[in-house]
Every structure is written in C-alpha cells, then in structure tokens.
Amino acid sequence: MASPKSPTRPTQQNPQPNFHDFFPAMVGNLGGEDLIGELCKGFELLMDVDLGVITFESLRRNAAAVLGLGDLTDEDVRCMINEGDFDCDGALNQMEFCVLMFRLSPDLMEASRCLVTEAIEEEFGNFTRRR
Numbered sequence: 001m002a003s004p005k006s007p008t009r010p011t012q013q014n015p016q017p018n019f020h021d022f023f024p025a026m027v028g029n030l031g032g033e034d035l036i037g038e039l040c041k042g043f044e045l046l047m048d049v050d051l052g053v054i055t056f057e058s059l060r061r062n063a064a065a066v067l068g069l070g071d072l073t074d075e076d077v078r079c080m081i082n083e084g085d086f087d088c089d090g091a092l093n094q095m096e097f098c099v100l101m102f103r104l105s106p107d108l109m110e111a112s113r114c115l116v117t118e119a120i121e122e123e124f125g126n127f128t129r130r131r
Contacts, residue, residue, distance in 0.1 A: 036098065043097045053091035056081055 030038060045066045048058035060077045064070035072080075084092050084100030092100065 039098045039101055040094060042101075043092075043094050046097075048091075051091070053089075053093050054081070054097060055091045059092075 043054065046054045046059055046062045048055045051058075056074075056077055059080060060072070060074070063072050063077065081090065081092060084096045084103075086096055086099075087093075
C-alpha cells in the first residue's frame, strides 16, 4: 500500500494510481532463476536477521533505511504484511514474500491468467475430443 503522500495512492483528484510495473521487464531480463535470486536478496534486506522473516518492525525499519519509504504509516506496513501473510503468523517468510511480489505485478498476473486459461482450454478440448 502506498503512503498518503505517494503519487501511487488514489485520490479524488487522481482516482487511478500512478504505477509503472517494472517486474515483467525484470523477469524478461533476468530469467526465472536469477529473478528468484534477486527476490531472495530483497527479502534478506527487509527481514529480521534473528527471526529469518519480515516482521512489522523489520519492514518498518528497513522500508525507510533500505527502500527510502520513510513516509509509510503503521497502517501501510501492517497492510503490506497482511497482504502476503498466508499462514497468518504476522510475518512474511521468504516464500510468502516472493509470491507477494508476483501478485503485486498486474502485468504478470494477467500473463499468468492467460497461460492458465490456455492450459484449461487445451485440456478441456482434449477431454471433449476423447469422448
């Protein structure tokens, strides 16, 4: 979630967020293995070293120091954790973080939807032809 002063947060004057998705370009340039490696490095920058997960406190601290996002509110940080916290333990493990990064990319999600749709149509088509 973007901070209140961020140009990516929708407002009455700007109802659509101003967001450019660079993630697909990273995927194209790095390839699968290298992208996962970069995501893991990003995770390590944000995690609590002692616990091995991204906690509210580690994200709050490192978002300002590492990412330059010092204007995030506590609510923003909580929302970021909650968005990816699939096991509901209040923190992000490495897998949750990587999945969250993919989910936050609208272009990658659309491409994934297309691939899944094609696979289902192909399988369904094969199923109906077998009958």
